[in-house]
Each structure stands twice: as C-alpha cells, then as structure tokens.
Amino acid sequence: MDEYSVIEATMSILLRGGWVLLPLFLIGWLGWFLMFERYGYYFMLKGTSTSKFFKDLDTVGEEAAFAKLRKRRFGYFLALVENVRKYRNDGPVAVRNAMLATRHELDVSLSKSLKTIVTCASIAPLLGxxxxxxxxxxxxxxIKQFGFGNPVLLADGISEALLTTQAGLLVAFPLMLVYNYLESRVDSIGDFAWGEALKFEERCFAKEVE
Structure with a gap:
C-alpha cells in the first residue's frame, strides 16, 4: 500500500466517523508522541550502574569520579550527590534538606508530561x-426523514457511532497502560538514585567522624 492509499484510507475513516474522529486522532498522536519522548528520556536518565562511581572514588579520587559521572547520563543521581558535596560542610541536616528539595524538583520535572498522557487517556473514551x-x-x-426503507442511509449513522466508540477505546486503553508503566519507571529511577545517594552521604560523614 503506497503513501496515497494510506492517506486516502485515513481520510475515508475520518469522514465516516464524523467530526469527533479528528480530535480523537490528534489526542492519540499527542499521547503517543509524549509516551515515546518520556520513555526515551527515562532510558537516558537511568544511565549506567553507580558502582563505577563508587569504584572511581576509591581509585582516582572524588574530583575525577564526579568528572566521569557528569559524562554519563544518570542525572538524577548526579544532582543528589552534588547536594552532598555542596552542603556537607553545613552538616547532615542541611545535606538531607537539600537532597529532599532536589528530589521533589526532579520528580515534578519527570512527571510533567505524564499528566498530559493520562488526560489524553481520560478524554478519549468521552469523545468516543x-x-x-x-x-x-x-x-x-x-429515520425521521426517510423511514426504515433505505438501510444504506441508516448505516452511515450507525457506522459513525461504532467507529468513534472503537477509536476512543483504542486510544485510551494503550495510553493508560503506558501511563502506569512510566509512572512506575519514575518511581524506580527516583528510589534507586536516592538509595545510592544516601550511600555517598553516609560515606562522606563517616570519613569526617574518622
């Protein structure tokens, strides 16, 4: 099937489904675009294991370890451990408060498009x-104008009703599944980075005690 055939088939479906199919089509594209954008961003953000960072701390020192960490793509963990470095002279309370504030900001940033995705998933069945x-x-x-004598005319309205219902469900169902997956992804990234950052915090203050 060539490009023009696909376009013609799409336009035919849109015309048979009535005006409601157009906003459904746009909502579906927006939801899927945000889904792929968020998934790619989370994949890049997770980056590599933090074990390399802790190994570098022992072998090449803190400055070199942080320089190598900045070249990787685990920005969540980097932001937290940077707080530890910045505020450790002010004590553990200042460090923990800075880490909590950073974690909140990062979680909000990571979740900014998820609300749009779940909104698209919620609107789609209503439009259907x-x-x-x-x-x-x-x-x-x-029926009022022509009665039941012409089934072809009746089929247009029934087709419009069924197509929009089907389209609304087809848009909403996968987007809701994707939303749940991405939300759990955000939680797992944040929990892992937080746990690893606490190890670095403990390491820093343990050295001061010694």
Whole structure:
C-alpha cells in the first residue's frame, strides 16, 4: 500500500466517523508522541550502574569520579550527590534538606508530561461516547426523514457511532497502560538514585567522624 492509499484510507475513516474522529486522532498522536519522548528520556536518565562511581572514588579520587559521572547520563543521581558535596560542610541536616528539595524538583520535572498522557487517556473514551451519541442522533434524523426503507442511509449513522466508540477505546486503553508503566519507571529511577545517594552521604560523614 503506497503513501496515497494510506492517506486516502485515513481520510475515508475520518469522514465516516464524523467530526469527533479528528480530535480523537490528534489526542492519540499527542499521547503517543509524549509516551515515546518520556520513555526515551527515562532510558537516558537511568544511565549506567553507580558502582563505577563508587569504584572511581576509591581509585582516582572524588574530583575525577564526579568528572566521569557528569559524562554519563544518570542525572538524577548526579544532582543528589552534588547536594552532598555542596552542603556537607553545613552538616547532615542541611545535606538531607537539600537532597529532599532536589528530589521533589526532579520528580515534578519527570512527571510533567505524564499528566498530559493520562488526560489524553481520560478524554478519549468521552469523545468516543460523544461520537456515539452524535451517530445515533444522525441515525434518528435519517429515520425521521426517510423511514426504515433505505438501510444504506441508516448505516452511515450507525457506522459513525461504532467507529468513534472503537477509536476512543483504542486510544485510551494503550495510553493508560503506558501511563502506569512510566509512572512506575519514575518511581524506580527516583528510589534507586536516592538509595545510592544516601550511600555517598553516609560515606562522606563517616570519613569526617574518622
């Protein structure tokens, strides 16, 4: 199937489904675009294991270890341990408060597009229901004008109702699954980075005690 055939088929479906299919189509594209964007961003953010960072601390020293860490893509962990370095002279309370503030900011930043994804997933079935009502109204108007004698005319309204209902569910269902997965991904990235940053914090203050 060539490019023009795909476009023609898409336009045919949009015309048969009525005006509701257009916003459904746009919402679906927006949701999937944000899904791939967030997944790629989280994949890059997780980066490599932090064991290399702790190994570098023992072998090449703190400055070199942080320089190598900045070249990797684990920005969440880097932001937390930078707080430890910056505020450790002010004591453990200042360090922990700075880490908590940074974690909150990072979580908000990571979740900014997830609300849009779940909003798209919530709106899609409602638009599908609106299309169903619109299609049934179309069907009843046809019956009122022409009666039951022409099934082809009745099929247009029924087709509009069914297509929009199906489209709403097809948009909402995968987006909701993706939202749940990405939300758990954010939690796992944050929990792992927080746990590893606490190890560095403990290491820093343990050395001071010694």
């Amino acid at each position: 229901l609106l299309g169903t009502v619109s299609g049934m109204v179309h069907t009843f108007e046809t």
